[in-house]
Amino acid sequence: MKVIRSKSFTGERAWAALDIANMNGITTRLHWTDQPYKWHVNDGQEVFVVLDGQVRMHYREEGVEREALLEVGDIFYASVGTEHVAHPLGVARILVIEAEGSV
Known part of the structure; x- marks a missing residue:
């Protein structure tokens, strides 16, 4: 039990x-950041939930760069092969659910 x-x-x-759970190889982690990540493609699917702050998510579809502003409560789903990078606007806290060991 954790709160x-x-x-x-x-x-x-x-x-x-902060590692929250590992459920049969699927991890749930809470991230704190105030800096962008790096362009990457996950090994599997990823669910990205903004819990605090704002994040400008950049992603590429068919070679075209797009972006979405994610607010508290917004969810970004990256399917296999989705190239993306998160840019927080100030401090952000993000819940990430993905395969264990994913980039």
């Missing part, structure tokens, strides 16, 4: 993570 107060979680570096 996690996401608003109180901070990290010592960008994209610091």
Whole structure:
């Protein structure tokens, strides 16, 4: 049993993570960041939920770069092969659900 107060979680570096659960190889992690990540493609699917702050998600579809502004409560789903990068606008806390060991 765990109760996690996401608003109180901070990290010592960008994209610091708190491991919440591993359910048969699917991880749930809480991330704190104030810096962009890097362009990447996950090994599997990814669910990205903004819990605090705002995130400008850049992604590529058929070679065309697009972006979406994600607010608190918004969810970004990256299917296999979706190239993407998250740019927080200030501090953000993000819940990420993905295959264990994914980039």
